[in-house]
Amino acid sequence: MTVDARPTLETPIPFIDLAAQRRRLGQRIDDAILRVVNHGGFIMGPEVRQLETDLSAFCGAGHAIGCANGTDALALVLMAKGVTAGHAVLCPSFTFASTAEVVAWVGATPVFVDVYPDTFNMDPASLEVGIATAKAQGLTPAAVIAVDLFGQPADYDAIEGICGQHGLWLLSDAAQSFGATYRQRRIGTIGAATSTSFFPAKPLGCYGDGGAVFTDDAELAAVLRSLRVHGQGSDKYDNVRIGMNGRLDTVQAAVLIEKLKIFPEEIAARQAVAERYTEALAEVAGTPNVLEGASSVWAQYTLRIAGGRRDALAARLKAEAIPTAIYYPKPLHRQTAYRQFPVAGGALPVSDRLASEVISLPMHPYLLRDVQDRIIDAVRRSLASL
Numbered sequence: 001m002t003v004d005a006r007p008t009l010e011t012p013i014p015f016i017d018l019a020a021q022r023r024r025l026g027q028r029i030d031d032a033i034l035r036v037v038n039h040g041g042f043i044m045g046p047e048v049r050q051l052e053t054d055l056s057a058f059c060g061a062g063h064a065i066g067c068a069n070g071t072d073a074l075a076l077v078l079m080a081k082g083v084t085a086g087h088a089v090l091c092p093s094f095t096f097a098s099t100a101e102v103v104a105w106v107g108a109t110p111v112f113v114d115v116y117p118d119t120f121n122m123d124p125a126s127l128e129v130g131i132a133t134a135k136a137q138g139l140t141p142a143a144v145i146a147v148d149l150f151g152q153p154a155d156y157d158a159i160e161g162i163c164g165q166h167g168l169w170l171l172s173d174a175a176q177s178f179g180a181t182y183r184q185r186r187i188g189t190i191g192a193a194t195s196t197s198f199f200p201a202k203p204l205g206c207y208g209d210g211g212a213v214f215t216d217d218a219e220l221a222a223v224l225r226s227l228r229v230h231g232q233g234s235d236k237y238d239n240v241r242i243g244m245n246g247r248l249d250t251v252q253a254a255v256l257i258e259k260l261k262i263f264p265e266e267i268a269a270r271q272a273v274a275e276r277y278t279e280a281l282a283e284v285a286g287t288p289n290v291l292e293g294a295s296s297v298w299a300q301y302t303l304r305i306a307g308g309r310r311d312a313l314a315a316r317l318k319a320e321a322i323p324t325a326i327y328y329p330k331p332l333h334r335q336t337a338y339r340q341f342p343v344a345g346g347a348l349p350v351s352d353r354l355a356s357e358v359i360s361l362p363m364h365p366y367l368l369r370d371v372q373d374r375i376i377d378a379v380r381r382s383l384a385s386l
């Protein structure tokens with residue numbers, strides 16, 4: 001791939017370099033946006049349907065439904081499935097707020113589950129405990145939302161097995177993992193439905209907000225399409241269910257059509273960066289473990305730094321103009337708005353520990369080898385002196 005105007009070692013390192021991708025796509029993006037401006041179909045224009053077709057072809061899902069953002073994508077599925085008060089929806093605590101927020105929106109109760117320390121994803125043993133906790137509180141477990149944190153698929157074989165035993169349906173929150181694979185399956189084809197986000201910083205991001213839902217269930221797809229336009233029926237002014245304004249903008253669809261064309265190459269470039277990081281850092285820090293047979297799209301490359309040294313490492317790297325980020329400093333069950341909800345077995349020790357140990361390094365497909373070296377060297381040097 002060619003990227004002109006390469007950053008040099010003296011330029012500040014971006015955490016995610018959207019400008020490099022912009023330079024690469026150049027005129028193609030300008031033309032795509034202008035086409036929409038000229039045809040004027042800003043709401044549900046032809047690019048939305050085109051993108052849905054392209055996304056389905058890419059991930060293998062029978063139906064792709066574009067929507068306004070990854071949060072609405074989750075909510076649309078819960079609404080379509082009739083999740084409501086008295087239902088429990090099991091989800092990890094170590095995730096972004098949207099995962100649990102939507103459960104509360106529909107009046108149901110999120111029940112928080114712990115994660116594995118090395119993949120950061122839902123621990124099936126804690127899921128079993130969470131189901132028992134929900135029942136003990138008089139709730140009816142209805143569904144599981146598994147999150148593919150930092151780009152890596154959750155342990156779906158185990159989670160699907162538990163869902164099957166307990167009669168629960170599965171929603172895959174793939175806001176960070178669209179493009180990843182899990183044991184011969186592409187993300188988008190697992191569970192009753194999959195949601196994703198096209199927030200600009202996501203591996204496949206647009207130039208604003210955007211999202212999508214994927215499913216193989218034609219009936220569910222039809223309900224989702226109705227819900228995203230206020231619950232519209234075949235007569236536009238006879239709404240047949242309570243919905244929302246959850247449409248994907250045509251301009252964002254046009255941008256995504258162009259970005260999807262280079263996405264496979266970008267995923268490969270992210271994988272190469274992750275491999276170099278792991279090779280160079282595995283002996284000095286906790287490096288992420290990807291499940292056997294799975295691949296990650298590396299939305300984040302996240303280290304675990306034990307012994308209370310994480311914040312000092314972040315400060316040292318900042319002093320060398322190397323940005324880092326903490327995803328997430330507080331698991332949801334510790335946050336003000338979510339403290340009231342049940343927690344599997346009463347405690348989530350791994351989520352609590354990860355919040356004080358994780359640190360994410362710059363990660364994007366245009367991270368040049370010499371910049372990777374500068375980051376690796378700074379991490380190794382800093383840790384050696386802490």
Ligand SMILES: Cc1ncc(COP(=O)(O)O)c(C=O)c1O
Pocket residue numbers: 069070071072095096098099147173175176196197198199209210211
């Ligand atoms: C795990 C997870 N779920 C859901 C979302 C929500 O996506 P959006 O910001 O597009 O609403 C995000 C986005 O940050 C996320 O990381």
